[in-house]
Amino acid sequence: MQDQFRNLIINPGSTSTKIGVFDNDSCIFEKTIRHHPDDLDQFSTIIEQYAYRKRIILEQLDYEGINISKLSAVCGRGGLLQAIQGGTYQVNEQMLSDLKIGYNGEHASNLGGIIANEIATGLNIPAYIVDPVVVDELDDIARYSGFAKIPRKSIFHALNQKAVARKVATDLQQKYEHMNLIVAHMGGGISVGAHKQGKVIDVNNGLHGEGPFSPERAGTVPAGDLIDLCFSGEYFREEIMKMVVGHGGLMGYLETSDAREVEKRIAAGDNRAKAIYEAMAYQIAKEIGSASAVLSGKVDVIVLTGGLAYGKEFTDMIIKRIDWIADTVVYPGEDELKALNEGVLRILRDEEVPKTYPNTLIGKGV
Numbered sequence: 162m163q164d165q166f167r168n169l170i171i172n173p174g175s176t177s178t179k180i181g182v183f184d185n186d187s188c189i190f191e192k193t194i195r196h197h198p199d200d201l202d203q204f205s206t207i208i209e210q211y212a213y214r215k216r217i218i219l220e221q222l223d224y225e226g227i228n229i230s231k232l233s234a235v236c237g238r239g240g241l242l243q244a245i246q247g248g249t250y251q252v253n254e255q256m257l258s259d260l261k262i263g264y265n266g267e268h269a270s271n272l273g274g275i276i277a278n279e280i281a282t283g284l285n286i287p288a289y290i291v292d293p294v295v296v297d298e299l300d301d302i303a304r305y306s307g308f309a310k311i312p313r314k315s316i317f318h319a320l321n322q323k324a325v326a327r328k329v330a331t332d333l334q335q336k337y338e339h340m341n342l343i344v345a346h347m348g349g350g351i352s353v354g355a356h357k358q359g360k361v362i363d364v365n366n367g368l369h370g371e372g373p374f375s376p377e378r379a380g381t382v383p384a385g386d387l388i389d390l391c392f393s394g395e396y397f398r399e400e401i402m403k404m405v406v407g408h409g410g411l412m413g414y415l416e417t418s419d420a421r422e423v424e425k426r427i428a429a430g431d432n433r434a435k436a437i438y439e440a441m442a443y444q445i446a447k448e449i450g451s452a453s454a455v456l457s458g459k460v461d462v463i464v465l466t467g468g469l470a471y472g473k474e475f476t477d478m479i480i481k482r483i484d485w486i487a488d489t490v491v492y493p494g495e496d497e498l499k500a501l502n503e504g505v506l507r508i509l510r511d512e513e514v515p516k517t518y519p520n521t522l523i524g525k526g527v
């Protein structure tokens with residue numbers, strides 16, 4: 162049986178594309194390609210960024226002298242597909258079609274499966290996605306929004322939240338399936354998940370206007386005022402959507418989604434930047450408090466992760482409001498490339514069978 166595998170892993174985020182090449186479990190090359198807002202703004206939809214991001218990935222691999230003909234598999238972070246169980250899925254026609262139309266909306270990770278498939282097809286190797294943003298383990302009680310026509314959806318950083326939660330459990334010498342954790346993923350978007358014994362039973366829809374505002378998203382906004390804005394006759398649908406996802410949050414207030422730039426402005430005495438940065442921390446703390454109620458206060462540990470967790474002053478602002486709930490641990494950045502590779506290796510090593518998309522109907526009764 163073959164036991165040497167080389168995998169290319171592609172993780173398109175809202176503000177960056179992360180790529181990695183793994184020889185079995187070892188990462189031999191990793192790169193975060195940060196996209197300037199002007200580069201992304203030339204495209205009116207995310208799916209139109211496909212050729213631009215694929216070209217940059219291939220150029221980068223070429224520049225590093227990585228011969229892609231030696232690859233065993235290509236894996237992309239999965240996108241806004243139909244709600245599905247967690248796991249590793251082989252890319253198929255139905256999936257490609259749902260990624261292209263954005264079954265549950267527009268998202269950078271819709272590009273992951275498409276770019277992975279394109280590269281893999283040319284090499285005659287398989288393409289996979291692992292734990293996409295639509296992994297849905299919500300308790301049914303969490304599905305009610307209060308508006309019968311609009312059930313809540315589970316759209317969050319499932320891959321990193323699950324991977325980091327497992328790592329924290331291992332580091333605490335416990336089993337993820339035996340713990341209650343609150344995980345706040347704080348990247349370009351922010352999601353705060355209530356993990357109860359291995360399942361994310363509630364989480365804010367970190368993409369389409371629920372929860373804290375983030376570097377580039379508005380989070381929860383007053384519904385009535387938003388409706389008035391939509392019907393003011395002043396904006397097209399895409400313009401309003403962009404104000405909520407992409408140009409909301411820090412970007413909307415401060416015209417940058419880069420928290421490091423915001424920290425520089427604060428250090429230079431910009432009090433408005435300071436107030437807005439503090440408000441983002443405040444809203445994250447509030448969401449964590451809400452998740453603690455979901456877990457009836459039985460919280461073993463709170464985890465802060467994602468790019469924003471590198472900011473010590475930022476995490477301190479959150480921790481001072483939540484330290485009465487449980488201990489907080491900070492795992493900055495994310496482990497998504499590693500988690501994707503592990504999902505692929507489980508298939509290549511015959512430890513798991515890939516799931517077939519779409520494999521389930523979830524939450525249809527609510």
Ligand SMILES: Nc1ncnc2c1ncn2[C@@H]1O[C@H](COP(=O)(O)OP(=O)(O)OP(=O)(O)O)[C@@H](O)[C@H]1O
Pocket residue numbers: 173174175176177347348349350351376418419420421422467468469470471472494495
């Ligand atoms: N060292 C750092 N200190 C403070 N903030 C940082 C640091 N590094 C990155 N960030 C901030 O983290 C945010 C981006 O996080 P990340 O790279 O996890 O997002 P992404 O992958 O593009 O999006 P998402 O996580 O939503 O998929 C940006 O606001 C960035 O400025």
Ligand SMILES: CCCC(=O)O
Pocket residue numbers: 175268294316317318348349350351352366367368
């Ligand atoms: C909320 C899904 C992941 C992301 O876009 O940040």
